[in-house]
Amino acid sequence: xxxxxxxxxxxxxxxxxxxxxxxxxxxxxxxxxxxxxxxxxxxxxxxxxxxxxxxxxxxxxxxxxxxxxxxxxxxxxxxxxxxxxxxxxxxxxxxxxxxxxxxxxxxxxxxxxxxxxxxxxxxxxxxxxxxxxxxxxxxxxxxxxxxxxxxxxxxxxxxxxxxxxxxxxxxxxxxxxxxxxxxxxxxxxxxxxxxxxxxxxxxxxxxxxxxxxxxxxxxxxxxxxxxxxxxxxxxxxxxxxxxxxxxxxxxxxxxxxxxxxxxxxxxxxxxxxxxxxxxxxxxxxxxxxxxxxxxxxxxxxxxxxxxxxxxxxxxxxxxxxxxxxxxxxxxxxxxxxxxxxxxxxxxxxxxxxxxxxxxxxxxxxxxxxxxxxxxxxxxxxxxxxxxxxxxxxxxxxxxxxxxxxxxxxxxxxxxxxxxxxxxxxxxxxxxxxxxxxxxxxxxxxxxxxxxxxxxxxxxxxx
Amino acid sequence: xxxxxxxxxxxxxxxxxxxxxxxxxxxxxxxxxxxxxxxxxxxxxxxxxxxxxxxxxxxxxxxxxxxxxxxxxxxxxxxxxxxxxxxxxxxxxxxxxxxxxxxxxxxxxxxxxxxxxxxxx
Numbered sequence: 001x002x003x004x005x006x007x008x009x010x011x012x013x014x015x016x017x018x019x020x021x022x023x024x025x026x027x028x029x030x031x032x033x034x035x036x037x038x039x040x041x042x043x044x045x046x047x048x049x050x051x052x053x054x055x056x057x058x059x060x061x062x063x064x065x066x067x068x069x070x071x072x073x074x075x076x077x078x079x080x081x082x083x084x085x086x087x088x089x090x091x092x093x094x095x096x097x098x099x100x101x102x103x104x105x106x107x108x109x110x111x112x113x114x115x116x117x118x119x120x121x122x123x124x125x126x127x128x129x130x131x132x133x134x135x136x137x138x139x140x141x142x143x144x145x146x147x148x149x150x151x152x153x154x155x156x157x158x159x160x161x162x163x164x165x166x167x168x169x170x171x172x173x174x175x176x177x178x179x180x181x182x183x184x185x186x187x188x189x190x191x192x193x194x195x196x197x198x199x200x201x202x203x204x205x206x207x208x209x210x211x212x213x214x215x216x217x218x219x220x221x222x223x224x225x226x227x228x229x230x231x232x233x234x235x236x237x238x239x240x241x242x243x244x245x246x247x248x249x250x251x252x253x254x255x256x257x258x259x260x261x262x263x264x265x266x267x268x269x270x271x272x273x274x275x276x277x278x279x280x281x282x283x284x285x286x287x288x289x290x291x292x293x294x295x296x297x298x299x300x301x302x303x304x305x306x307x308x309x310x311x312x313x314x315x316x317x318x319x320x321x322x323x324x325x326x327x328x329x330x331x332x333x334x335x336x337x338x339x340x341x342x343x344x345x346x347x348x349x350x351x352x353x354x355x356x357x358x359x360x361x362x363x364x365x366x367x368x369x370x371x372x373x374x375x376x377x378x379x380x381x382x383x384x385x386x387x388x389x390x391x392x393x394x395x396x397x398x399x400x401x402x403x404x405x406x407x408x409x410x411x412x413x414x415x416x417x418x419x420x421x422x423x424x425x426x427x428x429x430x431x432x433x434x435x436x437x438x439x440x441x442x443x444x445x446x447x448x449x450x451x452x453x454x455x456x457x458x459x460x461x462x
Numbered sequence: 463x464x465x466x467x468x469x470x471x472x473x474x475x476x477x478x479x480x481x482x483x484x485x486x487x488x489x490x491x492x493x494x495x496x497x498x499x500x501x502x503x504x505x506x507x508x509x510x511x512x513x514x515x516x517x518x519x520x521x522x523x524x525x526x527x528x529x530x531x532x533x534x535x536x537x538x539x540x541x542x543x544x545x546x547x548x549x550x551x552x553x554x555x556x557x558x559x560x561x562x563x564x565x566x567x568x569x570x571x572x573x574x575x576x577x578x579x580x581x582x583x
Contacts, residue, residue, distance in 0.1 A: 246546070254475070257562040257563060257564050258478060264565075264566070
């Protein structure tokens with residue numbers, strides 16, 4: 001019984017022990033539990049309400065011949081209470097009256113229990129004194145609510161306190177209203193013992209219920225937190241989507257305006273061969289711009305994971321420099337590559353690293369477009385071995401990045417240029433992150449910017 | 463002949479607007495940057511300005527304020543791919559705001575409108 005933590009099941013088990021034939025064999029029993037408003041509330045009762053019901057139940061039980069165990073472990077949902085429960089339903093007895101004056105001669109245990117004086121509330125008395133209070137047949141029960149008074153009228157009954165640790169948590173009432181069997185000392189003693197055990201068990205169950213309730217509250221709080229977090233993530237995503245939409249719509253609108261405008265001209269003057277050819281060429285170029293934008297967007301939104309292989313960065317940079325040196329020369333930019341001869345290979349995706357360097361170089365060229373004529377435009381790439389890492393520095397002699405922008409240059413869709421998607425450096429950062437590397441930037445407005453990439457020299461597979 | 467200063471950093475768009483505006487019978491002078499635009503306002507005395515906003519260096523809104531300082535009488539049509547700049551209060555000193563479109567009727571209409579108002583006043 002003490003191990004039971006389901007409160008309803010426990011209440012039923014206690015009452016069954018008190019009323020079952022193989023148990024204590026009382027006709028009826030009811031449990032009243034103290035609530036926070038200092039009231040004893042009828043919580044559960046077992047037993048018949050009328051002599052006829054009593055006859056019917058006993059006849060059925062006699063034919064079933066159930067043991068106490070069988071009676072205790074009734075399947076859930078089966079109606080285990082009866083008429084007595086209906087009589088007491090909703091009853092609450094105020095405990096304040098327990099302090100009623102008048103030296104109450106109560107008795108418990110081995111001493112003969114005293115009959116309660118007229119007008120007293122024996123339940124409250126048992127609760128207050130934590131002793132068994134006997135109700136004699138014919139006792140005046142003016143202190144009790146009418147329904148309970150009527151139910152107990154003319155019968156001998158006992159009120160047993162349910163004590164848990166140092167406090168009383170309720171009262172159990174048991175009687176023999178129908179077979180009128182006298183309640184002997186022996187029965188009373190056992191009942192008191194049962195009251196102690198029941199009190200402890202009920203207390204455990206209540207504590208468990210409390211813990212369960214708190215756990216449920218915690219779970220609810222956690223659920224609420226989770227949903228708030230999801231909402232936050234969602235709105236942040238929406239904000240990003242909004243920024244993307246604004247940026248992209250602008251990036252698309254410019255080429256579209258040009259394409260549409262020149263297409264209109266083609267239609268207006270189809271016979272002007274020179275213009276037709278020029279306009280068609282312009283349209284083709286603008287379409288290329290749109291395609292490049294689309295590619296950049298797709299690369300950024302659905303990047304492939306890197307395919308890692310031992311990679312000689314000097315080779316990657318050297319090959320890239322050979323291909324793009326001419327373009328850089330057109331922009332009057334001198335490309336200087338200073339590769340360290342002792343550079344160990346790194347685990348990297350050479351194609352993705354090419355994208356990284358190209359993006360950085362393109363940025364550098366743009367940064368140097370507005371440099372004063374007297375200043376040399378130089379893009380320097382240096383590689384070096386540094387402990388367990390390889391470092392690649394890309395330094396330009398351009399306009400530099402303002403300090404407030406420096407914090408945000410890797411943020412997607414952030415750009416300081418009127419014609420930029422704001423995805424170039426974001427993609428660079430993403431690729432380097434995917435390589436377990438690191439990218440750093442140092443910039444001095446007016447004199448240049450240096451990006452430094454650090455890639456770990458991973459253990460190479462044989 | 464009515465002279466329009468066209469300020470636009472995109473080469474293709476500058477060519478497009480130039481030809482369309484010339485077709486309307488205007489004399490078109492060009493500028494690729496805000497600074498160049500200010501020089502043209504002083505030297506070429508245009509009757510109206512068509513001004514792009516997103517440009518490298520000094521942007522269109524900044525240029526607009528500087529043009530206003532130089533000469534309050536020259537009407538300016540802002541011409542941008544962004545509709546959002548319309549809400550920036552600097553835009554309010556412009557005489558018209560056109561969102562870029564492949565249909566150039568709105569731009570031409572705006573230019574005609576600001577020139578007409580200028581003639582009346």
